[in-house]
Amino acid sequence: MLDVTKKLEEQIRALEHELTTELPAEIKRAVALGDLSENAEYHSAKQRQEFVNAHLGQLKKRMAELSLVDLRNIPNDRVGFGSTIVVFDQTKEEELTYKLVTSEESDVTKGLISTTSPIGRALVGKQLGDEVTVVTPNGKRILEILKLYTIHDVAPVVE
Structure with missing residues (x-):
């Protein structure tokens, strides 16, 4: 079970990095391109941000569940x-x-x-x-x- 929690922790770290560093930079670049209503890069980055946020929530919930297991x-x-x-x-x-x-x-x-x-x-x-x-x-x-x-x-x- 330690392997599972370690993998989950690694995935959580990677997603948190993407959410706090990579995606904000992508969104900032897309905003600089102008008109957000027709900006595919902006909409793509925002969709990815929503997906990463939801996936991160699922992984954190799973970590909490695993921490309750008493061998x-x-x-x-x-x-x-x-x-x-x-x-x-x-x-x-x-x-x-x-x-x-x-x-x-x-x-x-x-x-x-x-x-x-x-x-x-x-x-x-x-x-x-x-x-x-x-x-x-x-x-x-x-x-x-x-x-x-x-x-x-x-x-x-x-x-």
Whole structure:
């Protein structure tokens, strides 16, 4: 989760720089061109300013949400944020390994799935040996939990 907050902080800094330094300079240059009613550069810069401001607000809200996560509240014996889970997909008849991460970190090709994804939601709170039925965009899947490493354990690296 530290990686996520670090990335968010970097994005926030970059957007704040753009909002306080680059965009005001662009707007000032555009204003110097004259007639604002037909000034495409001015309108473009103002639209970008609105977008950056809104995006900055979203990122700051997400940072605030992440700061509320207390890792001590994540169970030791159940699937939760940070867990690495080895499952047997009965539908595909194959063993898969997933790690539950934030939506910003998710990358299905690497086995990193969000806690808010259909599979993530189905697995959260389950224990070793449990079977879950998951409805995904590709159809229904039945997953059996074969191994469980919580955020408190030393888990294998998912790749």
